[in-house]
Amino acid sequence: MPSRTPRRALHLITAASAMTVALTAAGPSVAEAASAKQAYKDYAASGFRSPAQFDCLELLWEAESDWNPYAQNPTSTAYGIAQFIDATWATTGIAKTSNPYRQIDAGLIYIDERYGTSCDAWAFHQANNWY
Template sequence: MLEGNRVSRISVRGFAVASATAVTAVGSVVGVASGSVAQNNDAEAAATDATLLADIPAGQQAQVQTASLTQQADAQAIAADASAKKDAEAAARKAAAETAIAKKDAAEKAAKAAKEREEAAKAASRSQSASAGSASFPVQSSYTVAQIQAMARQVVASSQYQCFSNIVDHESSWNYRAVNASSGAYGLFQALPGSKMSSAGADWQTNPATQIKWGLNYMDSRYGSPCDAWAFWQANHWY
């Protein structure tokens, strides 16, 4: 009887050891997965387990070892799952960052392309205006508003003419001899001083065609186009 009781006690003790060993294994594996160190505890537990296992009958030892190995395998599976989840989350973050960078680059390229198209359109408009501005008009002793406007229509791009006309309306009412009594500004565009229009021709004082060439070049070079110049004029009442 006493021996039977001893075996039962040892068996129970052995399974308890197996459970403790399994718990130790779980803690060790999970601890390693999370970056913690438990080497000292593992060594002590292993030594204790080896001592206790020696007291258990051979038949019981196999059961204890099997239980311990099963628990260790489960712990390793849990650690592997945790590691895989961590790797998947890191990969997802990396993919999201790469996608965001790609979208940003695409947006910047689209904006750059749009700006280049806009600049090309303005350059084409200036080229068209310059080509038309090289046309010659017969010199007269005087010109009517209708004649001056007809000259402007031949020089200014149709898409820009209304803006061009708006500026001339406000500056001189299409009077190519208009003079500002206080400042001395002169001509269709109230150039100050008026002599700066000589860059378009020596007859700037008497020839509206020369003034139109100068005015269009001024708007294109300073603002980009007559409509851009008109937008500035509306905001500031000068250009």
């Protein structure tokens, strides 16, 4: 009776290869995405004197977009890390962009002008599920 192990091993290798191709075609690896997310957080954190204020920003944008600069709300024009609608982008003086660092700049401008602090923006978000 032939052993099924070689056929099963070949099946597993083929499935793993297909998953690798699918993940590669889908975008950056998990490690690359995590590294980029950390770079965005580091950039945003550099603008804060208070770790508590950055903690609030981190929670806010984690909830809004998971720090994904390509996040798109399917029911509105909300886009990017800060999830701004088109009208909000216009208030920041920064054009809507896929550049994550410009998105962060715009987000910090908006929070400063509208809420004063990121903790105030986070508190508003918790009460209203938007900011």
